[in-house]
Amino acid sequence: MSDEEEAPAVKKARIFYGSIEEKEKERLGREGATSSVKDAIKAGIEAGNINISSGESLELEDRVSERQAEVLAEFERRKRARQITVSTDDAEVKACLRALGEPISLFGEGPAERRERLRNILSVVGPDALKKSKKDEDKAKRSQDDSQQTWYHEGPDTLKEARLWLAKYSLPRAVMRLDAARAQKEVPESTRTIRQQELHKSLRNLNNFCSQIGDDRPISYCQFSPNSKLLVTASWSGLCKLWNVPDCSLVRTLRGHNTNVGAISFHPQATLTLEETDVNMASCAADGSVKLWSLDSDEPVADIEGHSMRVARVAWHPSGRFLGTTCYDNSWRLWDLEVQEEILHQEGHSKGVHDLHFHPDGSLAGTGGDNTCKVWDLRKRTCIYTIPAHQNLLSSVKFQRKCKLRKNAAVVNDAHLLLKILLALDNY
Secondary structure, eight states, X not given: OOSSSOOOOOOOOOOOOSOSHHHHHHHHHHHHHHHHHHHHHHHHHHHTOXXXXXXXXXXXXXXXOHHHHHHHHHHHHHHHHHHOOOOSOHHXXXXXXXXXXXXXXXXXXXXXXXXXXXXXXXXXXXXXHHHHHHHHHHHHHHHHHHHTXXXXXXXXXXHHHHHHHHHHHHHHHHHHHHHHHHHHHHSOHXXXXXXXXXXXXXXXXXXXXXXXXXXXXXXXXXXXXXXXXXXXXXXXXXXXXXXXXXXXXXXXXXXXXXXXXXXXXXXXXXXXXXXXXXXXXXXXXXXXXXXXXXXXOSSOSEEEOOOOSOEEEEEEOTTSSEEEEEETTTEEEXXXXXXXXXXXXXXXOSSOOOEEEXXXXXXXXXXXXXXXXXXXXXXXXXXXXXXOOOSSOEEEEEEOXXXXXXXXXXXXXXXXXXXXXXXXXXXX
């Protein structure tokens, strides 16, 4: 190598005084910030948030974590809860909780904790939810009241004649009944007590005289004939059967229904004054059919048409002229068999009418099916009383044959009669 050639420059090492840790942190921080900014710009370009064509860019907002959002929402809820006014009446607080579908009380919860729980619930669902639930409750109540409203259908011209006939029939019988009740009142209390004790003693000695299998399906109804020598049964198989009493031998099988038979009933004068060829019985079924039967044939004498839903019960008026039917279309009907016409179609129950019974005088009718029992005056064609006696369906309604007179009563009317409601299915 000649002297004229330039010698390569020697790179001198820099000398740092003190610790190089802080310098190294600064260098790494500058490189990291630069790379993070570049990565952010690149991600924004790829996401379409930065417009690289015109040089414009969108400002990126700081992303809030889910945890922070939950905390903010909780703060807002507490703020709304502090602004909600809750009643201090504990009964009203429970009513509000019940309207919202929440439990009215928790274990170990006091009135103050209950109010705070209601306030927290309202802060989540909003105060309008309580108003909405109250409106829905009022609407349901109004609809229930409308369904329980009594409607009166326009009857035929024969209805007026039937009402006059019922008045002439029932008033003399009512006088006779009241005279008998007044005579019974004159009997000494000791004599009546002795008779009652003798009756209870005879009832305690009752036992099973005989037993008989009536059908392959459940027996839905049975009734004794007016002379107590026959028994008729109805079954879910669609068959009705006549039995001798007391040996329980089968007399005749009545065939005519194709589905469950709800009831079969004897005419008040059957086996007494009626001939065997006359109409002695009436039956009903779940398909809405009602059939009339004689005692000398196993086929129906006639059919009563007009029901489109299940007919649960048939009942004869004490006079034997009228037949009552109860239907699951929330109505019951009265048929005049002499003119062969439906003279009364009566609504008033909120559910299907299950049972019907006529007063022994022939002036009143009792019906039941929902949680109420209604008493109807056939002469006035009005509902004179509603008995809200039970919480659920009624299976049977029965008038008590005897009534007690008030000691100081000068006049006793039909309103003093007691109406017995039997076999109420409170847990049905």
